[in-house]
Amino acid sequence: MLRLIPSRIIGILATIFGFLSAFAQGxxxxxxxxxxxxxxxxLPHDPGAFTQGLLYRNGFLYExxxxxxxxxxxxxxxxxxxxxxxxxxxxxLFGEGIAFRKNRIWQLTxxxxxxxxxxxxxxxxKLTFRYQGEGWGLTTVGPHFFMSNGTDTLFVRDSLFRMxxxxxxxxxxxxxxxxxxxxFARNRIFSNIWQSDEIAVxxxxxxxxxxxxxxxxxxxxxxxxxxxxxxxxxxYNPETNHFYLTGKNWPLIFIVEIEGI
Numbered sequence: 001m002l003r004l005i006p007s008r009i010i011g012i013l014a015t016i017f018g019f020l021s022a023f024a025q026g027x028x029x030x031x032x033x034x035x036x037x038x039x040x041x042x043l044p045h046d047p048g049a050f051t052q053g054l055l056y057r058n059g060f061l062y063e064x065x066x067x068x069x070x071x072x073x074x075x076x077x078x079x080x081x082x083x084x085x086x087x088x089x090x091x092x093l094f095g096e097g098i099a100f101r102k103n104r105i106w107q108l109t110x111x112x113x114x115x116x117x118x119x120x121x122x123x124x125x126k127l128t129f130r131y132q133g134e135g136w137g138l139t140t141v142g143p144h145f146f147m148s149n150g151t152d153t154l155f156v157r158d159s160l161f162r163m164x165x166x167x168x169x170x171x172x173x174x175x176x177x178x179x180x181x182x183x184f185a186r187n188r189i190f191s192n193i194w195q196s197d198e199i200a201v202x203x204x205x206x207x208x209x210x211x212x213x214x215x216x217x218x219x220x221x222x223x224x225x226x227x228x229x230x231x232x233x234x235x236y237n238p239e240t241n242h243f244y245l246t247g248k249n250w251p252l253i254f255i256v257e258i259e260g261i
Contacts, residue, residue: 043081108135
């Protein structure tokens with residue numbers, strides 16, 4: 001018969017108690033990985049473009065810029081950075097995130113609660129949709145839109161822009177606020193974190209941040225910037241597996257390789 005001395009009994013009880021406590025509190029969050037993008041190439045970028053949204057489609061970049069009286073939608077040649085098409089928004093609108101669906105570009109506005117759609121070929125305006133609250137970032141995941149508003153929640157919307165779900169986002173088990181520009185790539189949502197040089201990589205099903213991208217090295221290559229000239233703008237080229245990253249009023253768009261995701 002196995003005989004346990006008191007100290008061993010105490011140790012076993014402590015282990016059991018610790019296990020039960022952890023079980024009661026839920027699973028222990030897995031610390032996220034941190035990766036760094038590798039610069040492959042750069043493109044010229046209008047330093048007067050207050051970038052709010054960026055996406056890639058069939059050899060072209062589409063960019064939404066903000067600020068009242070200066071907001072726009074642009075089509076850019078991805079090989080050269082040359083602006084091919086440009087349309088101004090009314091002075092009363094502040095442009096925000098963009099997404100692509102069925103040859104239409106959807107563009108959010110900041111406080112106006114208006115989503116405007118455009119034909120991607122000539123930027124002719126099509127339908128408009130209304131929503132409540134602020135608009136920041138926008139992307140598509142399957143049949144749905146995912147939208148941010150600067151909080152720790154992504155809002156899932158259907159094809160008519162009706163909200164169908166709220167998705168809390170967690171980093172190491174804690175709410176991650178200031179979610180901004182969004183891009184869906186490699187089965188993950190990539191989100192700029194406003195006022196940060198980091199990009200959160202999010203599992204769209206669980207809302208858990210699986211990886212952080214430290215893009216601070218990009219900004220260090222640029223001239224001194226103002227407090228608002230932050231990293232903002234993520235586009236993904238599935239043909240090359242490269243990302244395009246830029247920021248508000250940055251003179252460059254960086255083509256980067258991101259591994260480990």
